[in-house]
Amino acid sequence: MENERFFNSLAGTNKPSNELKTQFCKMVEKEIRPKNHTILKAGQICDNIWFLAQGFAMAYIEKEDRKIPYCFWNENEVMVPVNSFFKQVPADGFIEIMEKSTLMAISYRNMKQLSANFPEFNLLMCHLVEDMQYASEKRIFNLTSISAEERYALLLKEAPFIVRKTSVELIATYLGVSRKTLNRIRAKK
Amino acid sequence: MENERFFNSLAGTNKPSNELKTQFCKMVEKEIRPKNHTILKAGQICDNIWFLAQGFAMAYIEKEDRKIPYCFWNENEVMVPVNSFFKQVPADGFIEIMEKSTLMAISYRNMKQLSANFPEFNLLMCHLVEDMQYASEKRIFNLTSISAEERYALLLKEAPFIVRKTSVELIATYLGVSRKTLNRIRAKK
DNA sequence: CCTATTTTGGGACATTTGGCCCTTTTTGCG
DNA sequence: CGCAAAAAGGGCCAAATGTCCCAAAATAGG
Numbered sequence: 334m335e336n337e338r339f340f341n342s343l344a345g346t347n348k349p350s351n352e353l354k355t356q357f358c359k360m361v362e363k364e365i366r367p368k369n370h371t372i373l374k375a376g377q378i379c380d381n382i383w384f385l386a387q388g389f390a391m392a393y394i395e396k397e398d399r400k401i402p403y404c405f406w407n408e409n410e411v412m413v414p415v416n417s418f419f420k421q422v423p424a425d426g427f428i429e430i431m432e433k434s435t436l437m438a439i440s441y442r443n444m445k446q447l448s449a450n451f452p453e454f455n456l457l458m459c460h461l462v463e464d465m466q467y468a469s470e471k472r473i474f475n476l477t478s479i480s481a482e483e484r485y486a487l488l489l490k491e492a493p494f495i496v497r498k499t500s501v502e503l504i505a506t507y508l509g510v511s512r513k514t515l516n517r518i519r520a521k522k
Numbered sequence: 523m524e525n526e527r528f529f530n531s532l533a534g535t536n537k538p539s540n541e542l543k544t545q546f547c548k549m550v551e552k553e554i555r556p557k558n559h560t561i562l563k564a565g566q567i568c569d570n571i572w573f574l575a576q577g578f579a580m581a582y583i584e585k586e587d588r589k590i591p592y593c594f595w596n597e598n599e600v601m602v603p604v605n606s607f608f609k610q611v612p613a614d615g616f617i618e619i620m621e622k623s624t625l626m627a628i629s630y631r632n633m634k635q636l637s638a639n640f641p642e643f644n645l646l647m648c649h650l651v652e653d654m655q656y657a658s659e660k661r662i663f664n665l666t667s668i669s670a671e672e673r674y675a676l677l678l679k680e681a682p683f684i685v686r687k688t689s690v691e692l693i694a695t696y697l698g699v700s701r702k703t704l705n706r707i708r709a710k711k
Numbered sequence: 712c713c714t715a716t717t718t719t720g721g722g723a724c725a726t727t728t729g730g731c732c733c734t735t736t737t738t739g740c741g
Numbered sequence: 742c743g744c745a746a747a748a749a750g751g752g753c754c755a756a757a758t759g760t761c762c763c764a765a766a767a768t769a770g771g
Contacts, residue, residue, distance in 0.1 A: 394663055394667075396667055399667075401663060401666055401667045403659060403662065403663065415652055415655045415656060415659075416652065416655075416656045416659075419648070419652050420652065425659075452641065452644075455641075455644060455648075458648065459608070459644075459647065459648050459651065462648065462651045462652055462655055463604055463605065463608050463609065463651055465655055466604045466605075466651055466654055466655040466658060467604060467605045469655060469658035469659060469662060470592060470604075470605070470614075470658060472662055473592065473658060473661055473662060473665065474583055474590060474592065476662065476665040476666065476698055477590055477665065477695060477696065477697075477698040478583075478585055478588075478590040478695070480757095481757090481758090500717095500718070500719090501718075501719065501720085502718080502719095506666060506667070507666065508666075509665055509666040509698075510758075510759090511758070511759055511760085512719085512720090512759095513720090513721085513758075513759060513760080514757080514758055514759075516719075516720055516721070517720095517721090517757090517758085519720085520720075520721080670727095670728090689747095689748065689749085690748075690749060690750085691748080691749095699728075699729090700728070700729050700730080701729095701748095701749085701750090702728070702729055702730075702750090702751085703727080703728055703729075705749075705750055705751070706727090706728085706750095706751090708750090709750075709751080
């Protein structure tokens with residue numbers, strides 16, 4: 334069931350106790366959200382970690398009426414705006430559901446409680462942030478050291494769902510180039 | 523003394539117990555490193571978190587004989603390659619001391635022990651990674667949404683020490699442009 | 712199913728960027 | 742202090758990228 338998938342996704346290769354798992358699963362709430370629904374707005378303090386049981390979503394920062402995507406999430410991924418959620422401060426950006434999605438949510442309060450009661454849960458949270466940091470490092474490396482064309486090829490290889498499910502405009506911005514440039518790259522066979 | 527500065531830097535706005543502080547300070551070791559010394563090589567498993575008590579350092583990834591800087595550290599900053607240290611896996615990149623520096627080091631084993639004995643220390647480690655993640659997010663935003671010229675202006679404003687202490691080549695790569703382009707930007711008054 | 716709206720892809724042109732190369736300046740080291 | 746090596750800065754040209762624009766295609770909503 335979806336709560337377990339959420340838990341397993343957080344657990345990764347770790348083997349947390351069944352007690353933790355049971356507690357965790359009790360706390361998770363299910364939400365169905367329609368396409369184009371915004372679940373977090375800039376300025377709000379994020380009260381949830383979500384698991385995208387089904388669907389597609391994006392985090393972006395708004396700048397001069399343009400959306401600058403920071404992250405795309407596919408099914409079975411954990412969504413969390415690190416700064417806003419863990420520090421409980423206003424978010425810089427938005428999280429938007431891009432197609433009808435099923436979300437599993439756990440609140441900050443519940444997260445804190447699990448952390449207090451289960452040191453191993455704390456570890457899982459740390460790993461989550463570490464993984465996100467590592468992903469960011471790789472993205473920065475790509476943005477500073479390979480061409481837009483190579484970045485697009487990499488995206489196609491590692492996250493083709495993004496290319497399938499998003500507009501050219503957003504993909505281009507995500508890759509750090511204009512729509513025109515991405516079109517040219519795609520036109521080259 | 524330097525051990526305390528290290529501790530305070532990790533503590534940030536938190537108020538950890540004196541007991542933790544004492545334990546921590548006992549574990550810290552001081553190292554003096556000369557210019558151009560590499561304290562971590564790609565492929566090695568990082569065994570330390572460092573505090574740069576004095577000096578200047580850089581993390582970079584090597585690619586086709588070029589150095590792609592990921593991060594620069596100034597005095598009083600905490601240096602840690604998140605993935606290699608926390609997961610104890612081989613590092614992707616290098617950490618190089620760019621000018622004679624004083625480092626305070628704490629080993630993985632000691633870190634683990636503090637984490638086990640002091641839940642509050644665990645929190646500090648989490649905050650450290652969260653902050654790094656937040657910094658990475660901002661950098662990605664800049665790389666995808668503002669011009670090289672604006673990025674340079676921002677760097678000058680927010681981390682002028684990098685501009686003062688590093689070569690044009692490295693700054694340019696850090697900003698995601700060629701040396702030629704950065705020279706042109708600087709030539710514009 | 713049809714219409715209004717959005718998205719896409721490409722042409723023309725201007726601008727920016729990068730590679731190559733050379734000279735000058737700075738730095739490191741004996 | 743002086744020499745060798747490295748870094749900086751800029752000229753020239755080619756390649757790439759971006760802006761503006763429009764027509765065709767795809768999509769959304771009634």
